[in-house]
Amino acid sequence: MIRRDAQRNRDALVEAAREVLAERGVEAPLEAVARRAGVAIGTLYRHFPERGDLIDALLDEKVSGWAELARQALEAPDAWEGLVRFLERTCELQARDRAFTELVCLAHRSDESEVNRLIARLVERAQRAGALRADVGSIDLAFFMMANSRVAEADPERWRRHFTLSLDALRAR
Known part of the structure; x- marks a missing residue:
């Protein structure tokens, strides 16, 4: 079972990815996704080790x-x-x-x-x-x-x- 704060971070990352990739395309910098979600880039990589993992979520x-x-x-x-x-x-x-x-x-x-x-x-x-x-x-x-x-x-x-x-x-x- 995923902790509540970890789930909140994951949800924020997916929402941020939805917005950033809509604006800039699938090659948008992942740092921009993390920044929009209000988390560190390490948090993004913990949830989505590869770009493809994040894209698959969308x-x-x-x-x-x-x-x-x-x-x-x-x-x-x-x-x-x-x-x-x-x-x-x-x-x-x-x-x-x-x-x-x-x-x-x-x-x-x-x-x-x-x-x-x-x-x-x-x-x-x-x-x-x-x-x-x-x-x-x-x-x-x-x-x-x-x-x-x-x-x-x-x-x-x-x-x-x-x-x-x-x-x-x-x-x-």
């Missing part, structure tokens, strides 16, 4: 949150609106959370992942409704999100214009 919550966005989109009454809502929420996350983009969107390559299966269902559903071009596949949406992540990185306030223009290319005529 990865599951980011992936499960993204999957939840896809599940909610599948429940939307209108297939196109559900797909657009999923893409827009994903792009919003990219604009404000560099770690989400780097860890989840850009590194998410497993065809067998839950999120990829959900995205494939969103595509199929929108195509059956006649709203999404028939030649668009899940990989096209992955490239859509990758492109938008770069626009958001370059100008976090103006990514929506790129998003809207790109949506027009996906919509069935």
Whole structure:
């Protein structure tokens, strides 16, 4: 059983990592995480001996949150609106959370992942409704999100214009 103060420090480190990595990406200095958490760097390394350990603590919550966005989109009454809502929420996350983009969107390559299966269902559903071009596949949406992540990185306030223009290319005529 972990002591209360140690658990408090660990929780503070995870919260600080969530903030710092969102702002600066996964290569942010761990010293910045420790400083934000109000603990010494040694405390960070006691809880997370390697950078990957800290990142893993955030990865599951980011992936499960993204999957939840896809599940909610599948429940939307209108297939196109559900797909657009999923893409827009994903792009919003990219604009404000560099770690989400780097860890989840850009590194998410497993065809067998839950999120990829959900995205494939969103595509199929929108195509059956006649709203999404028939030649668009899940990989096209992955490239859509990758492109938008770069626009958001370059100008976090103006990514929506790129998003809207790109949506027009996906919509069935």
